[in-house]
Amino acid sequence: MTLRLASFGIRGFVGDSLSPKVVMDFASAFGTFLGGRRILLGRDTRYSSPMIHACVVSSLLSTGCEVLDLGVCPTPMLQYSVKAYEASGAVSITGGHNGMGWNALILIGNDGAFLEPLGGENVLDCFHAGDFLKQPWDKMGRVASVDTFVEPYFQALEEKLNAEAIRRAQFKVLMDPVGGAGCGYLDSFAQRFGCSLVPLNAQPSGYLAREAEPRPRSSSQMASIIKHLHGHAGFVFSSDMGRLSLVTEEGEPASEEYTFAVIANHVLDKKAGAVITNCCTTRTVDDIAALHKVPVVKTRVGQAYVISALMDEQGIIGGEGNGSVALPSFSRAFDGFLMMGLVLEAMAEKKNRLSDLLKALPRYHIVKRKLTCESSRAYRALEILPERFDPGEEGRVDWTDGFRVDWADGWIHARASRTEQIVRVISESENRVTAEQRAGDIVRIIEQEI
Amino acid sequence: MKEALKVGVSGVRGVVGDSFTPQTALSFAQAFATFVGHGPVVVGRDTRPTGAMIEQAVVAGLQSAGCQPILAGVVPTPTVLILTQSLRARGGIAITASHNPSQWNALKFAERTGMFLNELRAEELFDVYHQQNFPMVSEAEIMPVVVESDAMEYHIRRVVNYVDQKAIRKRKLKVAVDCCNGVGAVHSVSFLREVLGCTVFPVLDQPTGRFERDPEPLPENLKLLCDTVRANGCDIGFAQDPDGDRLAIVNEKGEPIGEDQTLALAVQQVLDAHEKGPVAINLATSKSVEFVARQRGVEVVKTRIGEINVSETMVRIGSVVGGEGNGGIIIPRMHPCRDSYIGMAVVLELMAMTGKTVSELRGAIPSYFMVKDKIRIRGEQAPEILRSLRRQYADKNPSLLDGIYIDFGDSWVHARRSNTEPVIRITAEAASPEEAARLAGEFRQKIEQAV
Numbered sequence: 001m002t003l004r005l006a007s008f009g010i011r012g013f014v015g016d017s018l019s020p021k022v023v024m025d026f027a028s029a030f031g032t033f034l035g036g037r038r039i040l041l042g043r044d045t046r047y048s049s050p051m052i053h054a055c056v057v058s059s060l061l062s063t064g065c066e067v068l069d070l071g072v073c074p075t076p077m078l079q080y081s082v083k084a085y086e087a088s089g090a091v092s093i094t095g096g097h098n099g100m101g102w103n104a105l106i107l108i109g110n111d112g113a114f115l116e117p118l119g120g121e122n123v124l125d126c127f128h129a130g131d132f133l134k135q136p137w138d139k140m141g142r143v144a145s146v147d148t149f150v151e152p153y154f155q156a157l158e159e160k161l162n163a164e165a166i167r168r169a170q171f172k173v174l175m176d177p178v179g180g181a182g183c184g185y186l187d188s189f190a191q192r193f194g195c196s197l198v199p200l201n202a203q204p205s206g207y208l209a210r211e212a213e214p215r216p217r218s219s220s221q222m223a224s225i226i227k228h229l230h231g232h233a234g235f236v237f238s239s240d241m242g243r244l245s246l247v248t249e250e251g252e253p254a255s256e257e258y259t260f261a262v263i264a265n266h267v268l269d270k271k272a273g274a275v276i277t278n279c280c281t282t283r284t285v286d287d288i289a290a291l292h293k294v295p296v297v298k299t300r301v302g303q304a305y306v307i308s309a310l311m312d313e314q315g316i317i318g319g320e321g322n323g324s325v326a327l328p329s330f331s332r333a334f335d336g337f338l339m340m341g342l343v344l345e346a347m348a349e350k351k352n353r354l355s356d357l358l359k360a361l362p363r364y365h366i367v368k369r370k371l372t373c374e375s376s377r378a379y380r381a382l383e384i385l386p387e388r389f390d391p392g393e394e395g396r397v398d399w400t401d402g403f404r405v406d407w408a409d410g411w412i413h414a415r416a417s418r419t420e421q422i423v424r425v426i427s428e429s430e431n432r433v434t435a436e437q438r439a440g441d442i443v444r445i446i447e448q449e450i
Numbered sequence: 451m452k453e454a455l456k457v458g459v460s461g462v463r464g465v466v467g468d469s470f471t472p473q474t475a476l477s478f479a480q481a482f483a484t485f486v487g488h489g490p491v492v493v494g495r496d497t498r499p500t501g502a503m504i505e506q507a508v509v510a511g512l513q514s515a516g517c518q519p520i521l522a523g524v525v526p527t528p529t530v531l532i533l534t535q536s537l538r539a540r541g542g543i544a545i546t547a548s549h550n551p552s553q554w555n556a557l558k559f560a561e562r563t564g565m566f567l568n569e570l571r572a573e574e575l576f577d578v579y580h581q582q583n584f585p586m587v588s589e590a591e592i593m594p595v596v597v598e599s600d601a602m603e604y605h606i607r608r609v610v611n612y613v614d615q616k617a618i619r620k621r622k623l624k625v626a627v628d629c630c631n632g633v634g635a636v637h638s639v640s641f642l643r644e645v646l647g648c649t650v651f652p653v654l655d656q657p658t659g660r661f662e663r664d665p666e667p668l669p670e671n672l673k674l675l676c677d678t679v680r681a682n683g684c685d686i687g688f689a690q691d692p693d694g695d696r697l698a699i700v701n702e703k704g705e706p707i708g709e710d711q712t713l714a715l716a717v718q719q720v721l722d723a724h725e726k727g728p729v730a731i732n733l734a735t736s737k738s739v740e741f742v743a744r745q746r747g748v749e750v751v752k753t754r755i756g757e758i759n760v761s762e763t764m765v766r767i768g769s770v771v772g773g774e775g776n777g778g779i780i781i782p783r784m785h786p787c788r789d790s791y792i793g794m795a796v797v798l799e800l801m802a803m804t805g806k807t808v809s810e811l812r813g814a815i816p817s818y819f820m821v822k823d824k825i826r827i828r829g830e831q832a833p834e835i836l837r838s839l840r841r842q843y844a845d846k847n848p849s850l851l852d853g854i855y856i857d858f859g860d861s862w863v864h865a866r867r868s869n870t871e872p873v874i875r876i877t878a879e880a881a882s883p884e885e886a887a888r889l890a891g892e893f894r895q896k897i898e899q900a901v
Contacts, residue, residue, distance in 0.1 A: 021473065023510075051513040052510070055506070061472075100589060137500045137553045139467075143502065
């Protein structure tokens, strides 16, 4: 029970649910959906990624697609490159923020965003029907390796940011790409922005030397050395470079919730515009938006929903509390390199240390809990919450994505993960005890039900 | 019409985009990996445009079940077999539909010995396949792909070790070669020029997999090669099939000498210049091969039709040379499989050592004439028809090894049911075309009566 299908991809455990047959059928469905046109392909460094890569190449060739293989490539870089190569779509093979043994296919549309639900449903229908486009021998697709995507990407990033200010600041930067897709590109970034680079877990081995999900717990290696190395900032990435958490020069691992908050604060200082985020991101973001007098639009959880709303609402910035940010003026992707650049730009322009940037934010106490739960039972567990949990007079209940209650001092949110067999509970409050109490109450109720 | 997937002793064959899909290749690779167990498996392919797609599916199937794919790239089928044995791999997979047209492709499975699976072993594999329940290894146990770019080197080294390379090089023969847009287009010119010192006139030497002639190296398909031999005054012309296991020869006058004669010349050279020992051939191979062997006082053993049957017999009886009349030369000391490269080397060595032309060499072997015929039947009638023939020819000492085979000393006739079509195939050979036609006609009449 580890396979998770969504309109923009499929995720599972290798050697168990994520069989080569499932991968092949899913990729065949996507190739059928694209009608055998041009498609980009990238992967991370996980041990299983080359095997899955072989499945995907075979399927896409069989549907007659022209496959441009970017090799080991961070997902946001792949997303950025879709337009440059005039491709109809892309597939990223990546374990992302999941642990060893997990892997996924992420489907990307011709705009570089995760495949939007309408197209994705067509792919799913085709997958379930098992009726794939099969080209005859003389209409087979072709595959070609491509390595010309790196320069244009960093060139665009340089133009997007105040590169001059960052270079002048001569930052010493620690980067930890968890042995993933980012390893080969850290130098390119550091050189362009005049940083001196201290790489950590930067062998592209696919071995996870820490948890792949960026958060304080996985930042402990970096937190313990940054001060001694006199680093100015530490960046802890997921293996697809889609998520980031920060470590200050003092060695404080900041909650991943503040990645978006720090960057939003900086971006809104320069230009006003709507902020898009999901319904379980820290209230710090709401406060920052209020300070800048801009609206906040809340969506369901996940890159696909946030990016889609970002386009619909013509927002200026979008992100999630898991450590991800997108700027629609750059690309339709949560992009770790862009996030790192924006943080450095904020430090350089404001002549602030990273710890100062964080201290400037209104902060809350946030508690995150994970409950293992089969997805087939998770929704039922959430449905009974209103019966058993009393929000009191002041509590406002919201069902945008799962169960959420807002109070004057904070909020709590419980939902079934779309990528893993878990229920996530997030509780935030001005008061640590209150936050923990509310999280405890909800967890108890769900545990009883499952 | 949908062409069915053909699953049999020679592997899994189908039309790509029809019955043969990436899913097919994946499942069979998973089944094969499960069948041979964790370890290295050699994978090679011919030049067909569908080869890369199938190769990727095979790689994924092998890896997911704990095998390590050793990619030999675009190489002859014999190279896959030789590499499998040299590297002590668990097995090998050749991605090639051999002499079938471009739209076909196939997987052919080899044992760790570098020989194809025999009938019983193939059945075991298909049992595994039909369970459709393939164990998968965990992510940490997945073995990375190894690219073996020197596969052809292994192969050529063995060829060179077998023949007298110096003698061949000294003759500086002029050779035309028809690569059939197959693996030969990648390897044959450099083999003949660099390794054997010939002046080479290649045709159909673009490795496109779009075969510009019928891929079977039959005399009627070799017009371009014949013209090339004549136009350039070549000493000999060689024609390969797309995966480089079969070989046909054109003499210095630009005339095909017949696929059977390729084997006859090779047998002559091995017995005269290398080693004396028994010869093994399949039932439908020409008497001329038998003549060459008997003239040199060695035993001739007949086997069932199918390469693996010849190979296994050769290994069992310690045969030194043999093969199939369709241009499949097997020299076990080199490797017990059909190989056009050892074939070319041995025939060139024969020319170099004797100083004779192909037509002189061919002229020294008596000519036989073969007639082939087939009769459409209902599939289930075949056993009864063959039984009836056996009864009628009981006094002629018929061999029941494969259908019915009757040896008349200087001629023979053979009838068997086809493995791929609902027909009975009749082959007869005699010293004159009339006698061959008479023998085949007699069988045809008896079969028609039985139907």
